[in-house]
Amino acid sequence: MKILVCVSKTPDTTSKVAFTDGNTKFDEAGVQWIINPYDEWYSLVRAIELKERDASIAIHLVTVGGADTEPIIRKALALGGDEAIRVNSDSTDSYYIAAQIAEIARQGGYDLIFTGKETLDYNGSSIGGMVAELVDAPYISLATKFDLEGTTATVTREIEGGEEVAEVTLPAVVSCQKGVAEQRIPNMRGIMAARTKPLKVVEPVAADALTTVIGFELPPAKAGVKLVDAENVEELVRLLHEEAKAI
Amino acid sequence: MSVLIFIDHADGHVKKSSLEVLTYGAKVAAQLGTTAEGLLLGTVTEDLAALGKYGVSKIHQVANEALNHLDTQVYAAAIAEAVTATGATVLVFSHTPTGKAVAARVSAKLKAGLVTGACALPDTSNGFVVKKGVFSGKAFANVSIQTPVKIISLNPNSYMTVAGEGTATVAPLAVAVGAAKVKVTAVNKVSGDVPLTEADIVVSGGRGLKGPENWGILLDLAKSLGAATACSRPVGDAHWRPHHEHVGQTGVQVAPNLYIAVGISGAIQHLAGVNRSKIIVVINKDPEAPFFKAADYGIVGDAFEVLPKLTEAIKKMKASA
Incomplete structure (x- = not known):
């Protein structure tokens, strides 16, 4: 069995969000890059757990990005991926990125493709569905639990106001979120082993970009908090009712 | 040319988030000088004609009970066929679990540019630019869609639902409904509480x-x-x-x-x-x-x-x- 785990680099959750070049570029100065937590904590760790149960499973990682994504790929390999593929391209269009991953998926003949439910930067939630369409596989999104028995996957997924359990026969694409697995920290043995694990760099295939980011905006600053005395909660109720019209 | 709005439902009822996108989609249509129409896959118990009050003139319904459960492959194929059949140039989803599961598939199928997590009406003064939340709400990006068919997935609670007057005609739509590969075996709703x-x-x-x-x-x-x-x-x-x-x-x-x-x-x-x-x-x-x-x-x-x-x-x- 072969599992392909899609990983993306994102700014650390505590990074300051600012833009340069007339608000057209994310300001990378001082930004700490991490593996997108949904890719790492949930999909990659779940793949590793499956491999711990069945050593015949191979875990391949794929990322679409420039050479600066290599530190996070090495970290993903240190956690437990077997080998990695980097498609050498910087793009912000989901369809273009999905087309690259779909190409890797077709060549590798994977049984299971994991993505995170979204990335922390563009919050697209699109790659999994697009890859699934491009390789014509079933897609289950927003998984909170994932189990495998032979070639049947049982997945609990989020729906509005609850969750549902769904079964699918592999191959399939699944997007993962909290609940699927718990965060792990790479150990020294993993870090040493990751240095020599294969990391293949391939050039992108031709694909169209369907969208372009033309600029960014920061939200307007809050006017500042209006403090109400703890002894005067009626005043808060009045403000919420009359001023904010929220209740 | 029209705006087609995907209407989601559960337990026989149209979801609240869908009323919001109906209002939003109708406004997009007005901005483009065209009509807004709804698309519902599956069956509901409520009167769909009443959804006209949110600004849609017509509801296309694929009244097949097999569609009451979500299989993204089946949904995407049906929606893509509906877009082609109705000649829609803008397709609107709500960025809810269903929208997240389906919109991207339809985008790849039709090669139609998609903006998810939209938070405002598109700017159509020069091209088609949609504002969306990025960096987990810490910023916004303005994203231009270049393709002939455009797909917007609207963040819930970002547009005010407005009910006016009006009745929609409800028309059955015949599209191919494939066999589902994803089998839903249990549904657990958090009962009694507000979702x-x-x-x-x-x-x-x-x-x-x-x-x-x-x-x-x-x-x-x-x-x-x-x-x-x-x-x-x-x-x-x-x-x-x-x-x-x-x-x-x-x-x-x-x-x-x-x-x-x-x-x-x-x-x-x-x-x-x-x-x-x-x-x-x-x-x-x-x-x-x-x-x-x-x-x-x-x-x-x-x-x-x-x-x-x-x-x-x-x-x-x-x-x-």
């Missing part, structure tokens, strides 16, 4: 409440407001509250009209899940809690004293209103 992502008001508790046994005062407050309840990550991780109540970066992201945070310090990861809320109220005994910086209203005080008083004051206000 978190649909709630107008959310009352959320953090470690400041000290233990699960103290949640009564928070539940009372939520009840007085008809609010959904939520919690911070440490509370969910400690199993004081069910994990589906965890709001934040890695939990549920909410955008209610009013978010009341009790005993939550306001770590950046928590703010990422709530910063699209219209009004934020923070109750915390630590005046230095970072959450106050993101709040509209605040009370520095002990939750155990403030909450019961606040609940009483709200009840009094509601009784006199």
Whole structure:
């Protein structure tokens, strides 16, 4: 069995969000890059757990990005991926990125493709569905639990106001979120082993970009908090009712 | 040329989030000088013609019961065929679990550019530019769609649902419905409560409440407001509250009209899940809690004293209103 785990680099959750070049570029100065937590904590760790149960499973990682994504790929390999593929391209269009991953998926003949439910930067939630369409596989999104028995996957997924359990026969694409697995920290043995694990760099295939980011905006600053005395909660109720019209 | 709006439903009823996108889609159509139409896959018990009051002239329904369960492959094929059959040039989804599962597939199938998490009407003055939240609500991006068919997935609670007058014609639509490969074996709805992502008001508790046994005062407050309840990550991780109540970066992201945070310090990861809320109220005994910086209203005080008083004051206000 072969599992392909899609990983993306994102700014650390505590990074300051600012833009340069007339608000057209994310300001990378001082930004700490991490593996997108949904890719790492949930999909990659779940793949590793499956491999711990069945050593015949191979875990391949794929990322679409420039050479600066290599530190996070090495970290993903240190956690437990077997080998990695980097498609050498910087793009912000989901369809273009999905087309690259779909190409890797077709060549590798994977049984299971994991993505995170979204990335922390563009919050697209699109790659999994697009890859699934491009390789014509079933897609289950927003998984909170994932189990495998032979070639049947049982997945609990989020729906509005609850969750549902769904079964699918592999191959399939699944997007993962909290609940699927718990965060792990790479150990020294993993870090040493990751240095020599294969990391293949391939050039992108031709694909169209369907969208372009033309600029960014920061939200307007809050006017500042209006403090109400703890002894005067009626005043808060009045403000919420009359001023904010929220209740 | 028309705007086609995907209408989602569960248990025989059209979802609240779909009423919002109907209103939004009708406005997009008006902006483009065209008509807005709805698309519903499956069967419902309510009268679809009444959805005309949200501004759609026609509802296309593929009344096949097999479509009452979501299989993204089957849905995407049916929706793509409907787009072609109706000649729609804009397709609108709500960015809910169903929208997230399906919109991207349809985008890849039709090679139609998609913007997810949209938060405003598109700017059609020069091209087609959609504003969306990025960096978990810390910024917005303006994204241009270049393809002939455009797909927008609208963040819930970002456009005001408006019901006016009007009746829609309901027309059956014949599209191919494939065999589902995903089999749904169980559905677990959180019964009785207001679903978190649909709630107008959310009352959320953090470690400041000290233990699960103290949640009564928070539940009372939520009840007085008809609010959904939520919690911070440490509370969910400690199993004081069910994990589906965890709001934040890695939990549920909410955008209610009013978010009341009790005993939550306001770590950046928590703010990422709530910063699209219209009004934020923070109750915390630590005046230095970072959450106050993101709040509209605040009370520095002990939750155990403030909450019961606040609940009483709200009840009094509601009784006199």
